[in-house]
Amino acid sequence: MNDRDAERSVSQTVRAQLALRDQILSGSLRPGERISELQAVETTGVSRTPVRMALVRLEEEGLLEAIPSGGFMVKGFSERDILDSIELRGTLEGLAARFAAERGVSARDLAPLKENLAELETLVNQDQVSVEAFSVYVTLNARFHALLTELSRSAPVIRQIDRASALPFASPSGFVMAQSALPEAHQILMIAQEHHRIVVDAIENREGARAEAIMREHARLAARNLRLALRNRTHLDLLPALAQAAVRVPQGES
Amino acid sequence: MNDRDAERSVSQTVRAQLALRDQILSGSLRPGERISELQAVETTGVSRTPVRMALVRLEEEGLLEAIPSGGFMVKGFSERDILDSIELRGTLEGLAARFAAERGVSARDLAPLKENLAELETLVNQDQVSVEAFSVYVTLNARFHALLTELSRSAPVIRQIDRASALPFASPSGFVMAQSALPEAHQILMIAQEHHRIVVDAIENREGARAEAIMREHARLAARNLRLALRNRTHLDLLPALAQAAVRVPQGES
DNA sequence: GCGGCTAATTATGTATACATAAAATCAAAA
DNA sequence: TTTTGATTTTATGTATACATAATTAGCCGC
Numbered sequence: 001m002n003d004r005d006a007e008r009s010v011s012q013t014v015r016a017q018l019a020l021r022d023q024i025l026s027g028s029l030r031p032g033e034r035i036s037e038l039q040a041v042e043t044t045g046v047s048r049t050p051v052r053m054a055l056v057r058l059e060e061e062g063l064l065e066a067i068p069s070g071g072f073m074v075k076g077f078s079e080r081d082i083l084d085s086i087e088l089r090g091t092l093e094g095l096a097a098r099f100a101a102e103r104g105v106s107a108r109d110l111a112p113l114k115e116n117l118a119e120l121e122t123l124v125n126q127d128q129v130s131v132e133a134f135s136v137y138v139t140l141n142a143r144f145h146a147l148l149t150e151l152s153r154s155a156p157v158i159r160q161i162d163r164a165s166a167l168p169f170a171s172p173s174g175f176v177m178a179q180s181a182l183p184e185a186h187q188i189l190m191i192a193q194e195h196h197r198i199v200v201d202a203i204e205n206r207e208g209a210r211a212e213a214i215m216r217e218h219a220r221l222a223a224r225n226l227r228l229a230l231r232n233r234t235h236l237d238l239l240p241a242l243a244q245a246a247v248r249v250p251q252g253e254s
Numbered sequence: 255m256n257d258r259d260a261e262r263s264v265s266q267t268v269r270a271q272l273a274l275r276d277q278i279l280s281g282s283l284r285p286g287e288r289i290s291e292l293q294a295v296e297t298t299g300v301s302r303t304p305v306r307m308a309l310v311r312l313e314e315e316g317l318l319e320a321i322p323s324g325g326f327m328v329k330g331f332s333e334r335d336i337l338d339s340i341e342l343r344g345t346l347e348g349l350a351a352r353f354a355a356e357r358g359v360s361a362r363d364l365a366p367l368k369e370n371l372a373e374l375e376t377l378v379n380q381d382q383v384s385v386e387a388f389s390v391y392v393t394l395n396a397r398f399h400a401l402l403t404e405l406s407r408s409a410p411v412i413r414q415i416d417r418a419s420a421l422p423f424a425s426p427s428g429f430v431m432a433q434s435a436l437p438e439a440h441q442i443l444m445i446a447q448e449h450h451r452i453v454v455d456a457i458e459n460r461e462g463a464r465a466e467a468i469m470r471e472h473a474r475l476a477a478r479n480l481r482l483a484l485r486n487r488t489h490l491d492l493l494p495a496l497a498q499a500a501v502r503v504p505q506g507e508s
Numbered sequence: 509g510c511g512g513c514t515a516a517t518t519a520t521g522t523a524t525a526c527a528t529a530a531a532a533t534c535a536a537a538a
Numbered sequence: 539t540t541t542t543g544a545t546t547t548t549a550t551g552t553a554t555a556c557a558t559a560a561t562t563a564g565c566c567g568c
Contacts, residue, residue, distance in 0.1 A: 011551070013551080013552090034519095038518090038519070046552085046553095047553045047554075048520095048553075049303070049551080049552055049554090052307070052520090052521090053310060056307060060314035062413065069561090070519075070520050070559080070560075084408045087349070088411055092342075092346075095345050154334075154335075154338045155335055156339045156424075160414070160417075163414075170410075266521075266522065267521080290549075292548085300522085302522095303524090306550090306551090307521095323529085323531090323550090324529080324549080
């Protein structure tokens, strides 16, 4: 009954969008494959109109590509696309960090970020890194990036970062999860935590250029680790692999 | 007859999108105003389905904002939003320039860019700056930015820059036209030309950091000039003012 | 046997009808 | 006169029917 109500509370369009996104990210629909609207109607259970709305939104999201003759196909991504996306995101977040530093943030604005860092520190300080702990880390990491982005107080920057994070491999939770394949996972945790703290220090001291540089380097490190993690894989099925690892972060919690 | 054929060659969705965008940018629809679908059906002459598709696309474009209770409203932009958008674009283009420089470009890839610079130089060298000459300059400038973006050879970066340029005040032609209000227009031409040449030199010599820095400074200069030009205006009617000045640049000419 | 053309089928683009939810207006009561 | 509630109207969300264009399959000709 709860499920039923939850399903009814969202529009058919959103439901179709979620279902189709799942299908794409899970690999049910292969890159280059044309998405049949009628087939989507069958699998999602909603009518063609909301399905088409969902397809348009997924195209804007970057998961689909419009076919000139009509309709949409699943977009494919090369390893380079993925690495570029991460660097792109780092550049954007660097701008956000600089804006936050240059324009100054109140102690009140900084509080949730500091709390986030404290939680992360607590998590890392315990010796063993369990699976659950890693999951919590991913959530905290995603929240850190979201908080930092909002700290820029720049609607255009926030919007652009959100759109750049739509692809699972470009989102904070996405590429962090992909790194979980690395053996030195806990080491990465500590490096990340250190970076975060420095970013906050830089922002607190209003050192814009420093904050930006650190965020960029942060992204480059992530890209480097991801590249290592992906070295042993074929790059055609990267998307489903990364997507399955990605964790959905609660959205409406500003 | 030509007009009729041209109108028929594009889909109803695109036609509705163009018509609605014109209405928004021309100021017929004021920021915060709810867009009535039925009214849009009347003004555009197309049915509700393509109108709704167009509304979704315009929302993704950043011109509209979804109303929680349903429907869309025209988005408003503060002066700070506009300046941030320009800096954002400069940051993105800086990344593109760096990618182009670091990854190296062939002489063949660089050729159209150099031709563009040559045309610009010719234009600037003539003493008087006529209205038509300025118009040509705007076109050349927009083409330069497009070529430079493509030079990054990074699909994610190109895509992101395109999306960041969707707003008229964030597009190269948009903010350059806004600068036309400045008295020292011809001076700006020369500065821009100089910047462009340096960027190409930096890219040709594979100096990524330099190319990036110049592109960023280029954007900051544009933002500064725009801020001066806007000083005497109310910031509520910025969008229509900028949009009317903006020139549509041919799209499919890669 | 292979290639091109034609026809048929299927899929997309568009329009419209219907249902539900929201908003506005009018009326009644405080 | 103002506020609240109910009713009516309108607008959005959804579904489906129809038309056109594209793709595929089959057939005929070379």
